[in-house]
Amino acid sequence: MLFFYALAAAAVVTSLLVIGQRNPMHSVMLLIASFGALAGLYVLLDAPFVAVIQIIIYTGAILVLFLFVVMLLNAPREDVPEDAARRLRLHGPRRVGAVLAAVLAVELGWAVWATFRAGAAPAFEQGEGVAQAVSSVRRIGQVLFTEYAFAFEVTSLLIIVAMIGAVILAKRRTDG
Amino acid sequence: MRAGARFPPTGGSCTTDSRVTVPISDVSITVLVQLGLVFFVFVMLLLSAAAMVYAERKLAAAFQQRYGPNRVGPRGLLQPFADVLKLIFKEALRPAGADRVLFIIAPIISAACAFAAFAVIPFGAETTLFGLLAEPIKLQVADVNVAILVIFAIASMSVYGIVLAGWASNSKYSLLGALRSASQMISYEISYGLALAAVLILAGSLSVAEIVDAQAGYWWGFLPRWFVFLQPLGFLIYMTAGVAETNRAPFDFPEAEQELVAGYHTEYSSTAFMMFFLAEYINMVTVSAVATSLFLGGWNGPFLPPWLGWIWFLLKVSVLLFIYIWMRWTLPRYRYDQLMHFGWKILLPAAVVNLIVAAAMVVYLGA
């Protein structure tokens, strides 16, 4: 459908732009747009809860944190060589990195395409009941607190540890 | 969007005689009604912002025992329009060194988030518009079944408008004001969310329309079933966090004129400033509207038939807005560290306790 292609294109294009920006502030803004497009894709997948969680936590908290850090550090822009020819020539570890990234892309593409060839394209179940069941927050809550209860509790511990760690690491050491 | 919906509609019956109120082709009329609803809500929000400007100045005057604006139009009623015209004709300045794109995007984000949160608030009962429609529509732009979370999500997005405004202005005052304001907003968002969660437990649903419906009816014949009677502390926490979220007094330290010139919108003028102004008032309206829907029973009310429910909605929202303005001109301002202390060490534990008590009530009393 039109929405899928529009949102998918938005997500992919903004992500590509993110890694190409010199100014980290612009990178963060483009990533917000990308995450918004992903939230739209989640809505198309009958997962409105995850879509809203994505906006609240990812764009509303994590990226705000990124933005604060970029602003506080007044992050210097990367030096980019002036002429385009020089810019495109990658040397040393960057060349290896570019090759590896290309290899990964090809590999993933091949893996997905192989399933296209292997049989009928796997379509989503379209029955009314399925969409309702998957998007119901009540159901998510039930499964979360019964089957995944241990993971849930451990996650709270993880968050406490991360909070304490972040505060300690970022504190200014006044005692030299 | 269901996979089967076709637009434009390929079939269906069209009336030939437009004076007969026969429901016409389904999809197109739904789309038209939907667009009409969006437009209606947008215009009403703009008018409410204008009304708020007027009300604030008149009420401030009343609290300070002076006349408010009374020259423009009868009793000063056209004052907001005069303000808007003045702002539009001002020169649009942009400080040198300000990031061009971000400078323009920031007020847009603020204003857009302010309007968007109103999309999930029902302001009236289901209505068929006097029989024009085949089936009733809800007076709500979008009935999502995770509506409360959408409100919360949009509230968390509005932090960006402020942060970007402060940064893009390339000025010390703006940046400081923006950082303080943003950290205040994200601190109070937590208590905001916890107060919402307590209502969610009581109602058993995330959809605002269902929460309003759960508050219809009366206990013992006269006390309406509003959640504020079950959750008085929750209501107070929500309103306090809401006031802090919208950066209004007594939590408006980041905008305090005596301290930081004007905080994050120091460098803005003309239409951009108007958008921040607008965003602030509409945020107030939205917080009041959400509080009405969640705690005060939305459009339910005695003596009036359900299809006039929007009158009650307006009344309740107006009362809350009056309280907002009253607080601003009566209470002294919190200092920034007092503000953060309050948010983290007093409001947040209270919100958590409130949530636990609500959960216990539901489990043990089945209310």
Added chain:
Amino acid sequence: MITLNHYLIVSAILFATGTAGVFLRRNVITMLLSIEIMLNAANLALVAFGRYYGRVDGQIVVFFVVTVAAAEAAVGLALVISLFRHRESLDPDAFTRLRW
């Protein structure tokens, strides 16, 4: 007709983009952003598969992934701040010497 493969291809492209970002950028904050892109690509695949099998488990795992990503971003950025204070640089190549 949008099938599972469409979503998987989008996820694959996003993941490759994130990886390219980590390899090619010389700015620690942008590298962290690229890691977030990779995590989101994984989330998309999880939700798509969950929907394909008609179960909510995909969404629940995404819930945990988002939480872990939040924790990781917080600690990562705290590290970046503390590193920046010592070297005044966000280039990972500036931290090649072990002495502080």
